[in-house]
Amino acid sequence: xxxxxxxxxxxxxxxxxxxxxxxxxxxxxxxxxxxxxxxxxxxxxxxxxxxxxxxxxxxxxxxxxxxxxxxxxxxxxxxxxxxxxxxxxxxxxxxxxxxxxxxxxxxxxxxxxxxxxxxxxxxxxxxxxxxxxx
Numbered sequence: 001x002x003x004x005x006x007x008x009x010x011x012x013x014x015x016x017x018x019x020x021x022x023x024x025x026x027x028x029x030x031x032x033x034x035x036x037x038x039x040x041x042x043x044x045x046x047x048x049x050x051x052x053x054x055x056x057x058x059x060x061x062x063x064x065x066x067x068x069x070x071x072x073x074x075x076x077x078x079x080x081x082x083x084x085x086x087x088x089x090x091x092x093x094x095x096x097x098x099x100x101x102x103x104x105x106x107x108x109x110x111x112x113x114x115x116x117x118x119x120x121x122x123x124x125x126x127x128x129x130x131x132x133x134x
Contacts, residue, residue: 019107020072021086022062023048029077029085029100037068037090048084053111061108064088072110074102086110 024045034042041062051060064072068088077083078100087110093103104110 017066018064018069018072018088018105019061020064020088021051021056021060021074021108021111022088023051023060023084023086025075025077025083025085027083029075029083030079032075032085032100034085035068035090037065038087041065041068041087042085048086049082051084051086051111056108056111060086062088071103071105072108074110076100076102 022041022045024042024047026047026049045062046057046059051057065088068090070091071089071093073085073087073089073093075085076099089103092105095104095109096102102110
């Protein structure tokens with residue numbers, strides 16, 4: 001019975017949709033053509049100018065629909081860092097930032113204002129170096 005319960009929990013966990021912070025930019029970002037699946041999600045979203053990464057409001061959380069539940073994305077306008085888009089993304093992407101896109105594959109990972117993948121890698125390397133010195 002216990003084994004059946006553990007199997008059931010693992011199946012439930014693997015099948016839940018991804019959650020991403022979602023909001024729209026103040027204006028279009030020049031040179032960025034979004035997939036139609038993403039564009040259909042954007043109607044009615046709050047503006048990213050109201051998003052506070054230190055205290056995100058639950059109204060910015062979106063349960064990603066099946067067709068766009070592979071990764072979260074944050075797109076930052078290279079001409080105006082305050083003009084951003086946060087959304088679900090239809091392709092599986094690892095933690096990666098390459099201007100103007102930052103992708104990540106876990107729930108609510110697209111909330112940070114910083115270069116989170118590089119910061120995590122830097123912190124991990126520093127901890128490993130400290131542990132190696134002991």
